[in-house]
Amino acid sequence: MKPYLTGLLLSLAAITVHAAEPLTVCMSEENAPLSYRTKSQVAGFDVLLARAIASELGRDLRVVPFESEVEKETMLTHEVNALLSAGICDLVSGFPLLASDLGAPTRERFKTPDYPGAKRQRDRPFVPLGTLVASRPYQGTALSIALRSGQPPVRTLADLRGRKVGAVAGTLEGTLISMYRGGYLHTSMVSMGQREDAWGALDTGRVDAMLMTSTAVDARRLLHPTSPVQLADFQRSLGINLGFVALQGQTTLLDATNRVIARSQTSGEMQRWAAEAGLRWLPPSQPDVTSTLSLPALMAD
Incomplete structure (x- = not known):
């Protein structure tokens, strides 16, 4: 050849x-x-x-x-x-x-x-x-509120006042709860460590509500379909x-x-x-690539 x-x-x-x-x-x-x-x-x-x-x-x-x-x-x-x-x-x-x-x-x-x-x-x-x-x-990504079974509706963070709200130390979600309206939820806040079982706390009634990413809530529903935890009518884009x-x-x-x-x-x-x-699809937000998170925007009513 x-x-x-x-x-x-x-x-x-x-x-x-x-x-x-x-x-x-x-x-x-x-x-x-x-x-x-x-x-x-x-x-x-x-x-x-x-x-x-x-x-x-x-x-x-x-x-x-x-x-x-x-x-x-x-x-x-x-x-x-x-x-x-x-x-x-x-x-x-x-x-x-x-x-x-x-x-x-x-x-x-x-x-x-x-x-x-x-x-x-x-x-x-x-x-x-x-x-x-x-x-x-x-x-896209967003924050949602997971509720213990039987809790009244929640549409804003202010609706959490008077309930036991879990706040995990050192997380964005915990920071938002503690800083909201200059401490508006402090009397309701239950401090938690990062190794604690947040879902277990909701199931047992140690807390009534927790701020979580939407994918964390979706994952709970997917992996534990019989869980009584509910999803509040609240969603805040993370950007x-x-x-x-x-x-x-x-x-x-x-x-x-x-x-x-x-x-x-x-x-x-x-x-x-x-x-x-089993994912709640969220349309991507603008811009495609973000430079920083805006805490004031996340805490706004």
Whole structure:
């Protein structure tokens, strides 16, 4: 066979192999109903969306669950970056689109979080980090109020006065409860530690209400469908969207991701996937990427 024909066939073979490679997406295994481990696989809204992105690219989907052992959210950003920079995955889902967490990293190297096949934490190498680039957002975030069964309706934070309101120390939700109207809810507030069982406190009547993210309430309903906890008629946008992130230079991948997100929102597929996953789909807010949270706006009546 002539040399140029041999080279052509090898090139075609390489293209075929590359096209057959699955799209690998890393997802948190503890972020129901967006993504969560169930038995031997990962389920949730993010899986349905990622499957559509893989189909758009003509590739199969492979999901890699990960579990962070780092408590500070700023470190989680570096862990996500390490997963991408180490080539463990092409995309990471469910990433909060904050300007401070995108772009060039603030550290040169970091270790990956736990994932199937990873070495022990002490044996993992420090991975040189790249630059994070986000897709367009696919989900907004909001605060909701979870109520103990039988509680009267709640439409504003002021309606919580006179009830036992759980406030977890060191959280955004706890801060909002303690700061609302300069301490308006102090006499009703029940201080709680971050390791306490908030849902158990609601079930037993230790507290009557708690401010929580909408996805936390959705997760409770999904994983504990018989729970008597109710959802108040209250919702306050956090102004933070969720999207996918990849490394800088993955233009084709991010373009396909953005096409799927835009198309599925318009067609209603996004809403159908959310209903299937037990997620209350929230339209992304503007801007797509936010710089800071506004506490006054979150506490406004």
